[in-house]
Amino acid sequence: MPFGREPSSIPQPGPLSSNPATATLARMKQDIREVLIGRGAIADRIRALADQIAADLAGLGDNAEITIIPILTGSFIFVADLIRELPLKMQIRLISVSSYPGMSTTSKGARLSEQLNQLPTSLTGRHVLIVDDILDSGQTLRLVTDVIQRLEPASVRTCVLLRKQRPEIKHFPVNYVCFDIPDEFVVGFGLDYNDYYRNLPDIVALRSEVLETETVS
Numbered sequence: 001m002p003f004g005r006e007p008s009s010i011p012q013p014g015p016l017s018s019n020p021a022t023a024t025l026a027r028m029k030q031d032i033r034e035v036l037i038g039r040g041a042i043a044d045r046i047r048a049l050a051d052q053i054a055a056d057l058a059g060l061g062d063n064a065e066i067t068i069i070p071i072l073t074g075s076f077i078f079v080a081d082l083i084r085e086l087p088l089k090m091q092i093r094l095i096s097v098s099s100y101p102g103m104s105t106t107s108k109g110a111r112l113s114e115q116l117n118q119l120p121t122s123l124t125g126r127h128v129l130i131v132d133d134i135l136d137s138g139q140t141l142r143l144v145t146d147v148i149q150r151l152e153p154a155s156v157r158t159c160v161l162l163r164k165q166r167p168e169i170k171h172f173p174v175n176y177v178c179f180d181i182p183d184e185f186v187v188g189f190g191l192d193y194n195d196y197y198r199n200l201p202d203i204v205a206l207r208s209e210v211l212e213t214e215t216v217s
């Protein structure tokens, strides 16, 4: 074996009670009030949406240059699943936007992060697909779309995993939506509360005691 450990040296999981990782997952699960969308339904819907996106992008022609722009951190799991269902040649450029600092559950205004910004100086001739986790107030997608438009791409499309049913964004332009959800704070499948719970495989609502009163640092 050229790298990695011999299989026999990989620790095997012990009984549940003695496995610290499992105990942590159990504790995290206690914070869940309700599973809104299970992992199976998410996977099925991503495959269906990817078929639609692939058909649209393939329609641009064999020589179309495609750039996917995931907005981190929340979209990382969604985009990983989505692009593996898109059988197209593409480049990926990561950017990061923060709007829900710390333990806040309402937007505090979207800001493009300078630390993680892989945008080129020009996107001329490229067809761009911006991918975000959730459309809430619309500030993030508006900010990113404006920034991208200034780089003069051939076209811009937007895609979100979730869209909240809020009157303010009823007419907000977005090309692809995986799921419409009620207007409540959700975590899992990449979405966080205070940077936790991103690794929950389902999209869930937390118990109200867990969502502390807002203390933004």
Ligand code: IMP
Pocket (backbone or CB within 6 Å): 074, 099, 100, 107, 110, 132, 133, 134, 135, 136, 137, 138, 139, 140, 141, 184, 185, 186, 187, 191, 192, 193
């Ligand atoms: P917007 O700019 O208000 O549309 O919010 C978009 C960003 O806020 C998303 O990319 C998320 O990071 C975050 N956000 C909005 N709603 C939620 C939620 O219910 N749970 C976790 N993060 C959220």
Ligand code: MG
Pocket (backbone or CB within 6 Å): 074, 100, 191, 192
């Ligand atoms: Mg977030």
